[in-house]
Amino acid sequence: MIDPMDVVLVGATGAVGQEMLRVLEQRAFPVRHLRVVASPRSAGGTVTFRGEALVLQPPSTEVFEGAAVALFSAGSSIAREWGPVGAAAGCLVVDNSSAFRMDADVPLVVPEVNGQRIPARGGIVANPNCSTIQMLMALKPLHDLAGLDHVVVSTYQAISGKGARAVDEFERQQRAVQAGEAPPVAVLPGVLAGNLLADWSHEPSGFSEEELKIVAESRKILELAGLRISPTCVRVPVRNAHSQSVWARFRRPITRAEALGCLRAAPGVVVDDRIGPGQHPQPRQVSGTDDVAVGRVRQDLDDPQALSLWIVGDNLRKGAALNAVQIAERAFGVTPSTRA
Numbered sequence: 001m002i003d004p005m006d007v008v009l010v011g012a013t014g015a016v017g018q019e020m021l022r023v024l025e026q027r028a029f030p031v032r033h034l035r036v037v038a039s040p041r042s043a044g045g046t047v048t049f050r051g052e053a054l055v056l057q058p059p060s061t062e063v064f065e066g067a068a069v070a071l072f073s074a075g076s077s078i079a080r081e082w083g084p085v086g087a088a089a090g091c092l093v094v095d096n097s098s099a100f101r102m103d104a105d106v107p108l109v110v111p112e113v114n115g116q117r118i119p120a121r122g123g124i125v126a127n128p129n130c131s132t133i134q135m136l137m138a139l140k141p142l143h144d145l146a147g148l149d150h151v152v153v154s155t156y157q158a159i160s161g162k163g164a165r166a167v168d169e170f171e172r173q174q175r176a177v178q179a180g181e182a183p184p185v186a187v188l189p190g191v192l193a194g195n196l197l198a199d200w201s202h203e204p205s206g207f208s209e210e211e212l213k214i215v216a217e218s219r220k221i222l223e224l225a226g227l228r229i230s231p232t233c234v235r236v237p238v239r240n241a242h243s244q245s246v247w248a249r250f251r252r253p254i255t256r257a258e259a260l261g262c263l264r265a266a267p268g269v270v271v272d273d274r275i276g277p278g279q280h281p282q283p284r285q286v287s288g289t290d291d292v293a294v295g296r297v298r299q300d301l302d303d304p305q306a307l308s309l310w311i312v313g314d315n316l317r318k319g320a321a322l323n324a325v326q327i328a329e330r331a332f333g334v335t336p337s338t339r340a
């Protein structure tokens with residue numbers, strides 16, 4: 001039995017922060033006091049945890065004092081400014097932003113994939129990008145079986161991945177489109193209602209930031225510096241849960257039956273290999289669940305060493321909040337509640 005601890009939640013009003021509140025409660029994380037932090041704009045407002053209204057405060061040195069865990073989901077600049085403050089106060093800092101992911105001395109962790117990298121109790125740990133997490137949940141067990149050689153991934157990323165304000169704007173866009181009015185465009189780079197967008201900034205290579213994150217983070221987590229990955233990321237008009245079409249080539253032939261057996265044994269993965277129209281993992285079904293769903297597993301028609309897969313995961317849960325809480329659980333030896 002672990003003694004309850006003080007926990008700081010930075011970004012408590014955001015899309016990920018709100019999910020963190022639910023995950024901490026559902027998994028009965030041993031929280032003594034939860035200190036909730038958001039921007040100065042939200043200070044004095046409240047969020048609800050275990051039925052209690054908690055008052056929001058802006059970040060400060062004092063808020064981390066005596067706390068054991070600090071869960072950050074407030075973007076990179078806040079993480080860079082306040083993450084080291086939390087770590088210096090002795091907290092295990094688990095950050096959802098990209099601020100520290102590629103730092104050589106910061107572990108980048110998906111517990112089921114490289115949980116051995118989680119430090120005992122203190123320091124900074126980075127949560128990977130949501131797309132990277134769900135892709136590796138399916139590919140790591142297959143890599144252990146047959147050795148990954150090349151991955152081609154196209155993402156179908158939900159609007160909640162861009163934060164609470166983007167979800168709000170998307171819903172207003174949908175209402176405007178239905179009413180025949182001009183949709184508002186402020187948070188998103190264009191109209192997503194009834195449309196698709198590549199909404200990340202692009203590098204000179206033509207790849208988007210999001211695409212390059214998948215490449216760099218997968219190589220770091222798998223410790224495969226030379227892994228070939230060809231990504232294309234797309235935002236789709238789906239409220240929550242990211243989908244991915246993945247083609248993966250291995251170092252030896254791998255059959256559909258072998259792959260299904262391997263995935264069925266993988267922790268945190270659920271195989272949904274029904275075949276037929278509409279019979280596959282779908283964001284509407286996966287949203288709100290913890291496992292990453294894998295379906296449509298096919299051996300390539302021309303290459304016996306390659307598989308095609310369809311992977312769906314809740315970007316706010318396994319892609320962010322759940323993964324972060326699992327890291328804290330492992331660091332402190334907490335067994336999650338089975339009521340989760």
Ligand SMILES: NC(=O)c1ccc[n+]([C@@H]2O[C@H](COP(=O)([O-])OP(=O)(O)OC[C@H]3O[C@@H](n4cnc5c(N)ncnc54)[C@H](OP(=O)(O)O)[C@@H]3O)[C@@H](O)[C@H]2O)c1
Nearest residue numbers: 011013014015016038039042073074075096097161163164
């Ligand atoms: N959404 C996803 O699926 C997902 C998945 C993986 C990782 N992430 C990462 O997680 C982070 C948060 O994402 P999100 O989608 O939850 O964003 P979001 O909905 O926009 O929430 C941002 C949070 O940060 C807080 N914040 C902003 N400025 C602050 C300041 N100066 N001091 C303290 N808090 C401040 C906001 O508080 P106010 O309400 O007061 O503005 C809000 O609580 C980002 O780094 C994102 O890349 C997101």
